Amino acid sequence: xxxxxxxxxxxxxxxxxxxxxxxxxxPGCGDYGILSGIQMALANLGxxxxxxxxxxxxxCSGKTSHYINAYGFxxxxxxxVPNATGMKxxxxxxxxxxxxxxxxxxxxxxxxxxxxGRRNLDFTYVIFNNNIxxxxxxxxxxxxxxxxxxxxxxxxxxxxxxxxVALAISSGYTFVAxxxxxxxxxxxxxxxxxxxxxGSAVVDVLQTCPAFNxxxxxxxxxxxxxxxxxxxxxxxxxxxxxxxxPEPENPDSVSKTKAAAIEKALASKNGRIPVGVFYEHRxxxxxxxxxxxxxxxxxxxxxxxxxxxxxxxxxxxxxR
Ligand SMILES: Cc1ncc(C[n+]2csc(CCOP(=O)(O)OP(=O)(O)O)c2C)c(N)n1
Ligand code: SF4
Numbered sequence: 001x002x003x004x005x006x007x008x009x010x011x012x013x014x015x016x017x018x019x020x021x022x023x024x025x026x027p028g029c030g031d032y033g034i035l036s037g038i039q040m041a042l043a044n045l046g047x048x049x050x051x052x053x054x055x056x057x058x059x060c061s062g063k064t065s066h067y068i069n070a071y072g073f074x075x076x077x078x079x080x081v082p083n084a085t086g087m088k089x090x091x092x093x094x095x096x097x098x099x100x101x102x103x104x105x106x107x108x109x110x111x112x113x114x115x116x117g118r119r120n121l122d123f124t125y126v127i128f129n130n131n132i133x134x135x136x137x138x139x140x141x142x143x144x145x146x147x148x149x150x151x152x153x154x155x156x157x158x159x160x161x162x163x164x165v166a167l168a169i170s171s172g173y174t175f176v177a178x179x180x181x182x183x184x185x186x187x188x189x190x191x192x193x194x195x196x197x198x199g200s201a202v203v204d205v206l207q208t209c210p211a212f213n214x215x216x217x218x219x220x221x222x223x224x225x226x227x228x229x230x231x232x233x234x235x236x237x238x239x240x241x242x243x244x245x246p247e248p249e250n251p252d253s254v255s256k257t258k259a260a261a262i263e264k265a266l267a268s269k270n271g272r273i274p275v276g277v278f279y280e281h282r283x284x285x286x287x288x289x290x291x292x293x294x295x296x297x298x299x300x301x302x303x304x305x306x307x308x309x310x311x312x313x314x315x316x317x318x319x320r
Contacts, residue, residue, distance in 0.1 A: 018066060021067055045195060052070035054071070054073070057076075057080045079109065090302050101128050102127055106162050114171045127164065127203070137212065151214045178274065179191075181206065
């Protein structure tokens with residue numbers, strides 16, 4: 001199975017743009033940057049649009065599957081992971097991308113999010129993290145900080161926030177990264193790395209929502225409100241951090257790298273936020289395990305198998 005096109009045909013960003021679909025995102029929304037980042041990543045990897053499937057949840061971010069020229073499925077609120085799992089298991093020749101909001105993934109879909117990490121299925125989940133439920137007019141989402149209050153919240157949040165990177169790593173995702181929607185090229189590079197990673201990958205993309213989130217604005221991310229006027233975001237690689245598990249088959253090496261990555265995600269560095277790849281572990285995928293149980297899967301996707309050509313008489317005999 002390969003996730004890249006080996007340079008057969010050159011695809012360009014417009015090849016991944018859906019024709020004649022009206023985009024109703026607000027002007028200046030961070031969603032545009034993430035959409036462009038996904039399309040740029042697909043073009044850079046040269047993946048044929050008919051070999052890509054995009055599954056989206058409910059929310060402003062959920063509309064993304066409509067705007068990408070690929071197979072698309074707009075599912076129920078919080079159900080990105082089970083749908084992506086079913087799609088990938090049925091046709092492992094597809095590159096499967098899940099997309100959805102932080103409310104969708106870490107709120108209503110939190111149980112599925114955790115279960116998705118345990119499996120190490122080969123798919124990529126891009127989460128649009130704007131700290132609010134945007135489509136329903138800006139209620140607090142699970143990633144908003146305790147004590148924070150946007151203009152659409154009646155009071156300050158009284159809950160501790162979920163840390164997406166720490167949650168993803170502890171759930172078992174084997175590639176975990178964070179990016180920023182308005183840095184499109186960086187987001188595209190991280191998404192391309194996530195797609196190329198053989199296993200479950202999460203990219204949490206910090207996103208502006210100019211309509212409802214008046215706290216985490218472009219100015220805020222650029223740090224223009226800070227005395228030192230320095231960007232709030234810094235890149236992990238600029239500090240020499242490398243989250244790759246050095247000995248992938250050694251459990252100690254895995255847990256030490258995990259602990260270091262979680263520490264990076266939780267550390268408060270003068271209010272600054274790290275972006276980049278926190279954790280990468282190359283290990284057997286769910287598909288590898290399943291191919292051992294059902295050897296035909298190693299060469300043939302389930303959708304290409306003739307499910308009616310099975311002799312179930314031994315099973316029936318047992319039940320008689
Ligand atoms: C089962 C269910 N509960 C609630 C809703 C209402 N609803 C629609 S979108 C949404 C929030 C979306 O927020 P998020 O996932 O963060 O995406 P965003 O709009 O911010 O991109 C909610 C609660 C729904 N559609 N279905
Ligand atoms: S409400 Fe926010 S997230 Fe939704 S389209 Fe408008 S700016 Fe974007």
